[in-house]
Amino acid sequence: MSSRTKSRAEAQSPAIVLEQPNDARQLPTGPQRDALVISMRKVAGVWRIVSSYGDDIWWPTGSTTNVPKSNTKLDFTSIPTPFREPLKEMTYRYMRKGCAGRKRPGAATLERSFREMAIFLRYTHAHGVTAIGDISPLLCSNYVHISRAKNVRDGKPLSPGALYKRIKAVSDIYHLSQYTDDPVPEHPWPNSSADHLSGYGKSIRNNRIGITPLIPDDVFVALFQAASKIVQDAPRLLDFRDSLQRIAEAKEGLHPNYIARLKTEALGKSGFEGTYSTLKRKLIDIRTACYVVIASLSGCRNHELANLHMDSCYSSVDDDGELYWWMRSESKKTFEGDTEWMVPEAAVVALRVLERWVAPYQGMLRHEIDGYRTQDAGDIRIAQAEDHVDALFVGMDRRKGNLVRTLGVQTLNNDLKDFAKSCGLNWELASHQFRRKFANYAARSQFGDLRYLREHFKHWSMDMTLGYALNESQELALYLEVQDEIDEIKEGVVDIWLNDSEPLAGGYGESIVDWRSRAENIILFKSHAAMVRSIAQSTPIRSNGHAWCTADDDLCVGNDFERTRCGDGCNNAVIGRRHASIYQGLYDQLKQLETSADIGPSGRQRVKRDVTRCAAVLGKLGHNVEETAT
Structure with a gap:
């Protein structure tokens, strides 16, 4: 950090930021423009300036504490000299009003956009262009072509998402340059978009990117x-x-x-x-x-x-x-x-x-803050260090003199x-x-696959909406992501059901086998994927361990007390090959029990009924079961 940033002691009101113009060209180049406030922090109850327009490095505020400080800076010294002032003008406008109808960026988005714009401007300078107003559609098209082939910095291929950000930075420069004294004269691709040129939108639609891998x-x-x-x-x-x-x-x-x-x-x-x-x-x-x-x-x-x-x-x-x-x-x-x-x-x-575990680290952090206060009660570093006070996931940054900070x-x-x-x-x-x-x-x-979670999360696994009602401060987005996973699981189950080679038992399962054999039903949907999605969304599906149950409630005794009932034509049950081992195990155990004298005539009659049910299920699933009379 520069000594200028350390020693800024002038008290300011955040209102000064609101009073500033929304683009820097309204002020002449020089002290007045350089004095524009970029970021502020409150130290000991007093607002102080962190970065001003005239600084070579801007330190925007608002980053999450797990972002290393070095990843939050906007370093204009890394930009070719002819483009430094124009990029400052564009970045200032972006921070104030956003870009092309998008809202003002957060700290992470701002830093990423700055980095991508800097890459393009260095490419531009390397090709002999020294003014923003001289950037042409041809130059931009060549940049897209090269970026598609490889990363212009390290030569490795870019993913569609990374390519999208790189191309979008070029169009952002066009839009933001309109608020500078030397705008880019023509849109780089007036009849296209970064989404189309990168293939990013198509990749999302095909679910080929952006999906977090599922830990096995x-x-x-x-x-x-x-x-x-x-x-x-x-x-x-x-x-x-x-x-x-x-x-x-x-x-x-x-x-x-x-x-x-x-x-x-x-x-x-x-x-x-x-x-x-x-x-x-x-x-x-x-x-x-x-x-x-x-x-x-x-x-x-x-x-x-x-x-x-x-x-x-x-x-x-x-x-x-x-x-x-x-x-x-x-x-x-x-x-x-x-x-x-x-x-x-x-x-x-x-x-x-x-x-x-964190107690000694927090002691070191407080000692660091006390040292700053002893030297200067208005030191900006006090506020920056206080961001990490009482944090649990911290460590020592050995590159920064063993300062205790939240883990990056x-x-x-x-x-x-x-x-x-x-x-x-x-x-x-x-x-x-x-x-x-x-x-x-x-x-x-x-779906019943991990019933032990009911012990851990109680209402989580039985009724998520009830869990949310218990505390309205909960993160609703997590519930939505759980629902996304449920939807994906359901679609996977239905996709198996609609496979012509998949044997199914249970009343609903037999109905599916009959339905999928009729061509007139299949042509109702524009594609197999659309058919799977439609059925999955319209059908309540959960696992009771020995079948898929499609009932609207869980009141059926086949879910717990009389499990073989699912295989006796229940209109809500679908039994597939994944359940075959369960019914084989039941069948084998029941056959041993069938001859027991301890269960009485009524018990033997019930066992015989259940043996017949299990045998019928196994037969429909392709297993040969030879029953013996009792």
Whole structure:
């Protein structure tokens, strides 16, 4: 940070920003334009300027705390000299009024747009153009052609999404340059768009991009079990850490290597297996394990977990005496602000462990802030450091003098990948994958595949709307993502039903077999995908473990007390090959029970009925079952 930014002590009102013009060309180049306020922060109750128009580097505010500070700057020194002032004018306009009908950008969007515009301007300068007004449609078309072939910076192919951003930056320059003294004279592609030129829209429609990979069940189970074990063992390791901290405090002033040796000796005497370095690695694993547990059981995004602070959970009791745990954070993805999530007690345990884990780091952070205050009570760095006070997922930035800051998403993802490897897993784990896995598990729980979730989430798996009614501060978007997963699962189930080679039993299943054989029914839909989607959306589908039930309620005894009823022509039941092993197991057990003298005549009659039902189901699914009379 420049000394100019550090020492700005002039008190300002944020109203000064509202009074500024919406484009810089209204002011002449020089001191008046350079004095335009770009960003402000409140320090000790007083508003102070962070960046002004005349600065070589702008530091916009509003980034989430998990974004490294170096990724929030707009560095105009990286722009070819002829384009620096024009890009400042365009960026200022973008910050004030947005671009081409789009709203004003958030900090992340602004930084990304700046980066993409800078790439194009460097390409432009390299091809001999030194003025914005000289940018031609031909130059822009060539840029698109080259970008399609490879990344103009590192030569690697771009995904449709990345290509879209790159091309959109060119059209943004056209629109924003109209508010400068030297506008681009012609739209680069008046009869097309970045969406069309990049193929991004088509990719979205074909569902080929933008889908978070779903962590396989076996991978997730291994991750979660390993993380849970570490969380459970964490108090023991934290006891070791705290005892070593007391040794360091008692030996303050001695050489660090000597203190490290003393710590290793103390660990050996206390029963810890390994060196002090081993313990440090295990302590980092505690942080990662807590992230795995909390992310898995809450469905939170990375920045929402980065916004977790001390005392971020509490409990409530409903009218029936049922205990619920809630976790508080802040969500900026959908502009919901303060938001809450219902979590099981296992997540609360991880939060409590993390609160203890983070204590020494928070002590270092407060010491840093006290040092700034001692030198200058108005230092901007005070406000910047305070963004991380009481945060749970923090670490030390060794490149910045061991400052304690909220973990950046890249650092966290590196830790997650290392954690997965330590579990012996070959999976490119990333923080954003936990949200989809949570939504998928909750969706499958509603289908009956993961009934244990009812114990963890109570109303989550039985009636999501009831869970939402319990606390209106919950993040509604997560419910919608669960519904998306439910829709996808239903479409997958219906797609199997409509496969002509798929045998089906159950009353509704037999009706489907008959219906799909009629050509006049198939031509009602414009495509197979449209047919699948329509049936999935109009049919209530859930799994009871031994069949798909399409009833509007769960009152049928075939769902629990009389399971073989689903195979006796129930008009709501669909039984497929995935259920065959269940009916084979029932059949084998019932055949053994059929001759038992302990069940009496009525019992034998019921067993015979159930054997007949199971045999009929297996026969319709292609299994040869030879019944024997009793």
